[in-house]
Amino acid sequence: MSQKFSEALRDEIAPLWMRMLNTRIYRALMSDDPVGKELLAIYLVESYHYAKHNAQHQALAVWRAELTNRDFMREALRHAIEEVDHDQLALRDLEKMGYLRAAVERSVPLPETQGFTGFLYHWVTRENPVGRLGYSLWAEGTQEIGPGIVSRLKEKFGIKDNKEISFFAAHAVLDMRHGQEARDNIDRFAVTPDDRQAVRTVATTTLKLFIHVLEAMYDHYEDVKQGAPLIRSPLPA
Amino acid sequence: MSQKFSEALRDEIAPLWMRMLNTRIYRALMSDDPVGKELLAIYLVESYHYAKHNAQHQALAVWRAELTNRDFMREALRHAIEEVDHDQLALRDLEKMGYLRAAVERSVPLPETQGFTGFLYHWVTRENPVGRLGYSLWAEGTQEIGPGIVSRLKEKFGIKDNKEISFFAAHAVLDMRHGQEARDNIDRFAVTPDDRQAVRTVATTTLKLFIHVLEAMYDHYEDVKQGAPLIRSPLPA
């Protein structure tokens, strides 16, 4: 069969990808129905919390003692450098919406966000770091929909400038390139059955866990509408 | 206020605990409605997959470089030794139900199970290991319901001997002791605001993530009823 592994895997996760687009939060943000800007803020707060780890667990893909593939190593580190500071875009957008940077930084992520992050650290440091490419497969493969999301959000919330929605805008641009890169890297570095199973596990697991993150965001939005604080603070010292 | 922190926290997570008991799988297993024994098998397969890590991430609670509390260290290691091999009970029960040990061992856990495990490794090795006590707070605090679950499952599935349901039976016994131990350890070792916040985060996060595991088990049960294989195999090599 001539289909590449990366393409077969993209097909395999397509149903989960559709389920992701069908979560309450994406439907609310994309539809014509009115929705509170708090939902966008919640999305950005949690995005800050998981994105701040992306560079770090990407860099830790070199943890494995027996690492011998130098091209993989270089690629992981190069990609890690690119990921540094993406979380800052979310912080900046939130600041423009009136949320204090320091409050967001010390807020407690939703449990689902913590599970998502924990899984990625666990996988690269204790399982097979090559698998992390499965996360990039879907997370950076949004070029088809990224630009549409940006337009929609601007229109919906009366946002004039891409700079006020920089987290989404930057990804829409970057992911034009990253999506193909991710697939190329999968076909280049995931060659053993063990590596391929690792990529597959990470692709399906992170996508499924991210759907839980998205649903938890919406649950939190409903709590916020009932009066719960949007920024989840730690216990008072 | 004289309420102990461990008790205040137990109260705080009570609503999540009730939601756990109200998941489709617990209702199906506890109610009078007929249900396929596959549901019990699925529960045990995933339990094997998360329980096999319990001793290891408990032992890794000594990872932190600046560890100076020797009593905490001893307690973590002592508890870790107790947890070794609990997963084997699940494997043995599954064997008695006709599932091959080797097939279960090499099966792929549900994504939610992997997120649950990943979070715990992540927390003890990269965040605050004292927080892991928050997992014990609810996971080993089932003394009120453990014995009832064992009776119910035996009755429901026509199981004669506790040895065929050893995973549940052993926990029902152990947890009589562990529940109080967990609360005592929390009040003994979680004394700084940072430690307490860590325990709280782990308690709510692991309980929430475990609810997702339970719901995913039931989703998988429904897939199995539609013909999906109960044991999820890795990609063929």
Place this chain on the structure above:
Amino acid sequence: MSQKFSEALRDEIAPLWMRMLNTRIYRALMSDDPVGKELLAIYLVESYHYAKHNAQHQALAVWRAELTNRDFMREALRHAIEEVDHDQLALRDLEKMGYLRAAVERSVPLPETQGFTGFLYHWVTRENPVGRLGYSLWAEGTQEIGPGIVSRLKEKFGIKDNKEISFFAAHAVLDMRHGQEARDNIDRFAVTPDDRQAVRTVATTTLKLFIHVLEAMYDHYEDVKQGAPLIRSPLPA
């Protein structure tokens, strides 16, 4: 050939063991020549610094993701618990000699002591944790000489009570048992060629590195006699 691997390895490291006994510090402590009690203090300070890690890197022998040998795991954790607080004996002996506990705790170990400790952490977390048994092979195999050392030190420095020399006295007792245990564990757990090579590498490497620690202690003693402070402080804040 019927010789056990543990015994063949003990024979292989015998020349290094003899070199250890022939270091300037052991000769100075064991001979009839007068020597300053500072030398004993330096020995105890560095012993504190390496011994405080023994329980921790023993516990971290369970780090390896693919750990499946539960007996090895239990044994590592059981041994780790036994090692907790051995460093406190060195601190206590130093206190009786007039060195403040807090000053010793925050002192900077000799470079060689740091290399010794670093190698052990590195090996158990990144290489093959079974190899750590090679450290126990010689470090806890001193039953032949332990009691003699205690008598000699008491006589030489006019120490009346074993309680004032508890670090040495405790090891002399414990090691009667631990030496045989270490050899038994090597023959029980180091069965693959990779495991045996790991045990051999750790045995020879740690013994060689410890000889450097011993020589560095004596170098430091000579500096102290020239006026250098015995307790090496960190930079002032």
Place this chain on the structure above:
Amino acid sequence: MSQKFSEALRDEIAPLWMRMLNTRIYRALMSDDPVGKELLAIYLVESYHYAKHNAQHQALAVWRAELTNRDFMREALRHAIEEVDHDQLALRDLEKMGYLRAAVERSVPLPETQGFTGFLYHWVTRENPVGRLGYSLWAEGTQEIGPGIVSRLKEKFGIKDNKEISFFAAHAVLDMRHGQEARDNIDRFAVTPDDRQAVRTVATTTLKLFIHVLEAMYDHYEDVKQGAPLIRSPLPA
């Protein structure tokens, strides 16, 4: 006082640096006295063994959970990428001298080399990763002597082309830039007392441990002259 911390530290380690240049191996390689080319081979074998880890433990400087300095992170990763494959130069030079690449790759490093490597992994993953700059301070600060070493080695061993001595030649070039970079990074990133103490500890410790590596190389050279195999093989399987 207006002296920069990096300069004060360079002055502090100057005596150790002089001791390094005064080791038997450097004296033998730099003097007019004849010496076997085996000594150069031994130097390159051990250099391969420690250099192959340089990129990895540099990358792992991002391990620390609480990492918030993004500039430090980017700089560590950028430097790590530069270090990838430097070990290959040593392998290539050895190949030109007739030593099989595969044999060198699977050879057992000298104990001192393992201690040196272990300390660096230990420090970045368990202590303070900023400290690793102290290693760069002296290891990449050889611009004053690098070119002289290359000329001397070519002359001494009748080497015509820099390509046959690429490990040294590449460092001589790179270190023209890296030495100043290391000092700049120290003054930029080591600003707290804890960070500065970490840099100081790593600078003095790695330099001292490297002197032991150099002396062990010469000891091994003497063994080789007595008939010991230059390439230290693992136990036969």
